[in-house]
Amino acid sequence: MELETAKQQFIQLWGNFGSQWGINRSMAQVHALLLTSTKSLCTEDVMETLSISRGNANMNIRELMNWNLVYKETFPGDRREYFRAEKDVWEIAKRITKERKRREIEPLQQHLAELSVVDGPDSEEKEAFTGTISDLQRLVSRLDGLSDTLMKADEHVFFGKIVQFFK
Amino acid sequence: MELETAKQQFIQLWGNFGSQWGINRSMAQVHALLLTSTKSLCTEDVMETLSISRGNANMNIRELMNWNLVYKETFPGDRREYFRAEKDVWEIAKRITKERKRREIEPLQQHLAELSVVDGPDSEEKEAFTGTISDLQRLVSRLDGLSDTLMKADEHVFFGKIVQFFK
DNA sequence: CAATTCTTTCAATTATTATTGAAAGTTTTG
């Protein structure tokens, strides 16, 4: 396969995969484009390569910057903003985890906490419900705790020591 | 909060959360309903409680059975099929992980493998691309391997031993 | 075996989400 074909296919692949996981297809495609680009690109470049509108390109580049997956760069004598992606895949994984935790897991825990207090007389029904909610709270907290630990561990420790531990 | 209110809110919460993660809102709501129901429910019950159509209820119940999150039950003297959810949250987590692995991670790995072979003369561009793809392959494989390990570990080992290891 | 009861399918519709692109906003330049 030609390099350019491969890059294009990767952009499609990443877009499809992202949209299965609740990430906007264009955002994932912009990310894939910048991830496989050796030089930083301006909005115009992104628009042209992906055949998307200025608004779409701008919005998704900004969103990728909010996720700390893309940085802004400027060059002397050029007024345009250029963008470059974080290339370290371990960093990418850590940052995505961190953001989803902040945006989704923490609010979920908040909501579950509210649901764990139920009024009314004790009953089997009530016990069953509060039991399920607290099981979910424990599960979420523990998976969350694991993600914290993994994010603090560096790649070497993670890929070396820990996996061996389970072998 | 009243028990019935809390259940309804939980159904909404689970539906919203699911749709953020690429799971159909109705499917997540049916799951939440069955998860917090002490008795098994028939299609009619699900339709009425969630105010959804017969087709929608049927399709999502079937899909939840495909995911091994819901079982079919029958009662003598009643021709209808009744449904009951797996209640063990650790089992639920394992089964969701297993299905997403099979449906998404494995095809992703397949696609990445295809992209890792690039024709044409060696170049810095090409090296960069194949490097990024193989980094991604390693990341995906390792996260996947971790999920295997976690699925094999039982709840006690997971929640006890391993977390301590990182403390 | 035909009537009944329940389940499944799927084309049409509705709802949701993403995208466009022109206009407004901002920054830089001479």
Add this chain to the structure above:
DNA sequence: CAAAACTTTCAATAATAATTGAAAGAATTG
């Protein structure tokens, strides 16, 4: 400070995904 160059916004539109419900299909019953 006004023109130029670039960025951002957002109402309108388009694309995608979910839902409906009537009809067809299966299974069960008497």
